[in-house]
Amino acid sequence: GAVVSQHPSWVICKSGTSVKIECRSLDFQATTMFWYRQFPKQSLMLMATSNEGSKATYEQGVEKDKFLINHASLTLSTLTVTSAHPEDSSFYICSATKQGIGTEAFFGQGTRLTVV
Amino acid sequence: GENVEQHPSTLSVQEGDSAVIKCTYSDSASNYFPWYKQELGKRPQLIIDIRSNVGEKKDQRIAVTLNKTAKHFSLHITETQPEDSAVYFCAASKAAGNKLTFGGGTRVLVKP
Numbered sequence: 001g002a003v004v005s006q007h008p009s010w011v012i013c014k015s016g017t018s019v020k021i022e023c024r025s026l027d028f029q030a031t032t033m034f035w036y037r038q039f040p041k042q043s044l045m046l047m048a049t050s051n052e053g054s055k056a057t058y059e060q061g062v063e064k065d066k067f068l069i070n071h072a073s074l075t076l077s078t079l080t081v082t083s084a085h086p087e088d089s090s091f092y093i094c095s096a097t098k099q100g101i102g103t104e105a106f107f108g109q110g111t112r113l114t115v116v
Numbered sequence: 117g118e119n120v121e122q123h124p125s126t127l128s129v130q131e132g133d134s135a136v137i138k139c140t141y142s143d144s145a146s147n148y149f150p151w152y153k154q155e156l157g158k159r160p161q162l163i164i165d166i167r168s169n170v171g172e173k174k175d176q177r178i179a180v181t182l183n184k185t186a187k188h189f190s191l192h193i194t195e196t197q198p199e200d201s202a203v204y205f206c207a208a209s210k211a212a213g214n215k216l217t218f219g220g221g222t223r224v225l226v227k228p
Contacts, residue, residue: 034215043205044160084172093159097213104150104212107159 002028004096013084013115021079021111023094027047029074030096034105039089050077050094082100084115117124118143120208124197132228135193137222139206142187146208149182149189150216153202160205164191165212 003026013019031052033055036044048069049057056069068080077096081088091112095105119142141149147168150169152160159163166173166180166189173180177196180197182189193200 032213043220044216046215046217049215091157095216104162104165105216107161109159110157114155 001094002106003097004094004106004108006092006094006111008111009109010112011114013113015085015115016083018080018082019084019113021034021081021092021094021113023077023079023096023108025075025096028096028098030098031074031075033071033094033096035069035077035079035097036093038093038110040091044093047079052077081113084113086115089113089115092109118208118217119148120206120217120219122206122222125220126223126225127226128227129196131196131198133196135191135196135200135224135226137191137204137206137224138188139190139208139219139227140186140188141208141209141217143208144184144187145210148209148214149178149180150207150212151178151191152205152207152218154205154221155202165197167212178223193224196224198226198228200224201226 005024007022033050035047038044047062050069050071052071058064072075093110094108122139150165153163154160166182177194179192203221206219208212209216
């Protein structure tokens with residue numbers, strides 16, 4: 001099956017610093033990856049769509065200058081949380097789909113970000 | 117944009133009984149409806165999905181029904197087991213592989 005890996009699985013950072021989260025498709029190429037955020041006991045909310053070789057598309061209310069997304073290759077997308085604050089503490093999950101149509105999304109294992 | 121409502125938010129059932137979770141969606145252009153099971157701190161796992169050209173799909177103890185006219189779909193779990201305890205999410209998108217809009221989730225507890 002298709003494997004999507006996120007790194008790191010968890011990270012603790014100080015307020016005001018930046019954190020980079022990687023999402024890799026290990027055994028397939030993904031032209032599109034999605035980034036979701038999940039607060040405790042809540043649902044997954046789409047933050048942005050990451051497109052290989054072009055700018056990400058952000059959902060309404062998500063600050064593109066705060067959540068920088070780079071999708072430089074067909075197997076890697078990164079999400080950088082800049083100037084992190086405690087309210088950014090959350091579970092960040094990426095998903096990727098294989099090239100072509102009609103295929104399911106494969107999720108990374110998620111990254112637990114805690115800002116102190 | 118799409119809006120997905122999910123009910124109930126919590127569901128407690130006795131082992132062996134059935135569990136039913138219902139979702140409604142707003143965008144008539146949605147054609148793909150997956151269901152995910154998520155355990156605490158883990159990634160969502162696809163348990164079953166249905167496309168708009170199908171009214172019902174079954175996989176062992178799990179079944180999903182779709183009513184496109186009414187814009188609602190449901191998950192049915194029969195003969196529940198303690199290992200079915202988890203949070204279940206429905207979702208909708210225009211096609212498999214497109215961005216997903218998730219329902220609010222249902223916390224299912226199966227009592228032995």
